[in-house]
Amino acid sequence: MPDLLNGRLFTPQDVAVLKEIILHRRDVRGARFVDRLPTQQEIDQILTAALHAPSVGFSQPWEFVLVTDRNIRQKVKDSFDTTNAAAQAAFKERQQDYARLKLEGILEAPLNIAVFYRPPGGAVLGQTSMMDTGVYSVVCAVQNMWLMARALNIGMGWVSILDAEKVSRILNAPAGHQLVAYLCLGYTDGFYTRPELEILEWEKRRDREGAIHHERYGDQTKSI
Amino acid sequence: MPDLLNGRLFTPQDVAVLKEIILHRRDVRGARFVDRLPTQQEIDQILTAALHAPSVGFSQPWEFVLVTDRNIRQKVKDSFDTTNAAAQAAFKERQQDYARLKLEGILEAPLNIAVFYRPPGGAVLGQTSMMDTGVYSVVCAVQNMWLMARALNIGMGWVSILDAEKVSRILNAPAGHQLVAYLCLGYTDGFYTRPELEILEWEKRRDREGAIHHERYGDQTKSI
Numbered sequence: 359m360p361d362l363l364n365g366r367l368f369t370p371q372d373v374a375v376l377k378e379i380i381l382h383r384r385d386v387r388g389a390r391f392v393d394r395l396p397t398q399q400e401i402d403q404i405l406t407a408a409l410h411a412p413s414v415g416f417s418q419p420w421e422f423v424l425v426t427d428r429n430i431r432q433k434v435k436d437s438f439d440t441t442n443a444a445a446q447a448a449f450k451e452r453q454q455d456y457a458r459l460k461l462e463g464i465l466e467a468p469l470n471i472a473v474f475y476r477p478p479g480g481a482v483l484g485q486t487s488m489m490d491t492g493v494y495s496v497v498c499a500v501q502n503m504w505l506m507a508r509a510l511n512i513g514m515g516w517v518s519i520l521d522a523e524k525v526s527r528i529l530n531a532p533a534g535h536q537l538v539a540y541l542c543l544g545y546t547d548g549f550y551t552r553p554e555l556e557i558l559e560w561e562k563r564r565d566r567e568g569a570i571h572h573e574r575y576g577d578q579t580k581s582i
Numbered sequence: 583m584p585d586l587l588n589g590r591l592f593t594p595q596d597v598a599v600l601k602e603i604i605l606h607r608r609d610v611r612g613a614r615f616v617d618r619l620p621t622q623q624e625i626d627q628i629l630t631a632a633l634h635a636p637s638v639g640f641s642q643p644w645e646f647v648l649v650t651d652r653n654i655r656q657k658v659k660d661s662f663d664t665t666n667a668a669a670q671a672a673f674k675e676r677q678q679d680y681a682r683l684k685l686e687g688i689l690e691a692p693l694n695i696a697v698f699y700r701p702p703g704g705a706v707l708g709q710t711s712m713m714d715t716g717v718y719s720v721v722c723a724v725q726n727m728w729l730m731a732r733a734l735n736i737g738m739g740w741v742s743i744l745d746a747e748k749v750s751r752i753l754n755a756p757a758g759h760q761l762v763a764y765l766c767l768g769y770t771d772g773f774y775t776r777p778e779l780e781i782l783e784w785e786k787r788r789d790r791e792g793a794i795h796h797e798r799y800g801d802q803t804k805s806i
Contacts, residue, residue, distance in 0.1 A: 363772030373733045375599045416779040423795045448705035481672035491742045497721040518715045530799040548587030555640040571647045575754040
């Protein structure tokens with residue numbers, strides 16, 4: 359088995375590149391997309407990143423539906439509109455602010471990719487007690503796509519204000535397949551310097567230390 | 583708002599670096615860890631990657647518990663052992679193969695990080711119809727950590743054969759916080775050339791085209 363180890367070491371320069379990509383990644387919405395389809399090679403690079411995500415028990419439980427057809431995208435957009443109108447009520451005194459936000463780019467982005475979880479046929483190693491790890495694997499693939507898209511200077515947005523059942527029917531998904539993410543991809547005229555919702559003062563960045571605990575919740579000792 | 587756009591363009595060389603990191607990332611288990619704690623700077627870089635993951639509505643619903651204490655890790659390991667023994671039965675005729683696999687590095691890795699989802703106090707933008715997007719944000723953070731760890735030549739493994747409730751109690755997690763991932767991190771003596779479960783012939787890599795659909799499931803036309 360040790361002959362199956364590789365000694366590939368990444369450098370501090372490689373670390374810096376990854377850090378920059380992570381820090382410059384943005385959720386891109388309609389106002390920023392340019393209506394020009396990424397090249398086949400770029401799309402392939404994004405899918406290769408997805409297909410090399412980690413997956414529980416190497417189950418690779420992901421399915422990607424690449425949508426460019428405008429009629430199909432219009433149907434998804436209609437579902438968004440209905441769902442989004444209903445969502446506003448949850449924001450009480452911020453409803454008017456909410457209504458002004460542009461939260462998707464389904465029609466502006468020339469490529470949409472719906473990402474599904476395909477349930478396994480039998481037991482999956484590692485998925486016996488935390489069953490959601492199958493879906494989590496699909497999310498890891500999405501995050502790989504997001505980073506690769508950003509490295510290619512392609513914008514990507516994740517639309518989650520959708521009726522998953524309705525979108526599954528539009529895309530003719532087999533029974534049991536679960537819509538995990540609906541993505542909009544395309545070139546952009548730029549990426550915001552900070553997350554759009556931070557710029558718009560919808561939400562603040564959390565204090566770093568507030569999210570980090572040592573040894574267990576509530577312990578005051580900081581050993582690392 | 584356009585003044586908030588930045589023109590940072592990544593190069594084909596940057597794309598190549600990201601691709602290499604993605605392709606060389608592995609799930610690292612006990613046999614490969616070296617018992618030497620990553621530096622504070624390295625740990626900070628991994629956490630910075632996590633904290634800049636995308637999150638639904640910029641909610642940043644993640645919590646990280648850094649565990650080095652051996653007594654705490656031993657308690658988690660005990661939970662793993664119990665859960666793993668019960669899991670074997672699911673693999674029927676492969677039970678003996680399963681029993682031989684080393685599936686975690688809780689004690690071998692000097693640093694464990696438990697990653698929790700913290701439920702929101704109120705409505706979260708984008709999380710009104712697909713509620714799981716909060717947990718998905720936490721998974722995106724984990725994937726950022728995995729890639730940054732690999733770029734730093736640090737191994738990371740995700741242990742999912744755990745009783746999430748039990749581990750939450752061990753770590754004194756507040757009610758409602760949900761364990762999403764339990765990670766083992768440390769230096770390694772190398773990374774496998776391919777996923778370990780592929781090398782061991784536990785599972786095969788899926789055919790690329792089988793996971794990719796065009797326009798909708800079942801359509802035969804390939805427009806892109």
